[in-house]
Amino acid sequence: MKLTILRLTTLSQQDQIDLAKIWPNEDIAALEKSLNENSRIYAARFNERLLGALKLAIAGTQGKISQLEVREVTRRRGVGQYLLEETMAQNGSISDWWVADDGSADQSERAAFMQACGFRAQADGWVK
Numbered sequence: 001m002k003l004t005i006l007r008l009t010t011l012s013q014q015d016q017i018d019l020a021k022i023w024p025n026e027d028i029a030a031l032e033k034s035l036n037e038n039s040r041i042y043a044a045r046f047n048e049r050l051l052g053a054l055k056l057a058i059a060g061t062q063g064k065i066s067q068l069e070v071r072e073v074t075r076r077r078g079v080g081q082y083l084l085e086e087t088m089a090q091n092g093s094i095s096d097w098w099v100a101d102d103g104s105a106d107q108s109e110r111a112a113f114m115q116a117c118g119f120r121a122q123a124d125g126w127v128k
Helices: 013-022 028-033 079-089 107-116
Strands: 004-008 039-046 049-059 062-070 096-100 120-122 125-127
Touching (some): 004 079, 049 079, 062 079, 107 120
């Protein structure tokens, strides 16, 4: 089965379980209630399981990505990069992108990942 990047608008029971593994400190029920046109979740799905996810806040032509995470067992296989690239491609009206430096990954790993995705470092995140 192919890795698919999709916008989550409602969460199935399995989605809730998977997101709790991706973001263990997140209130998943509250997160689902907060979803709307300007507050979105994009996720990488493979074999009916979510492997990674990110939050996207939209304000006009600006997109702010936070909590970009990939499950530990799936890292270093291109899931995060594909998730980021496809989220940007699916939101073509956004011209200014910013990614928060709020992931749990090692900072040197995060820097290498963001640079590989074409982002430049800022004090509190990454821009493209």
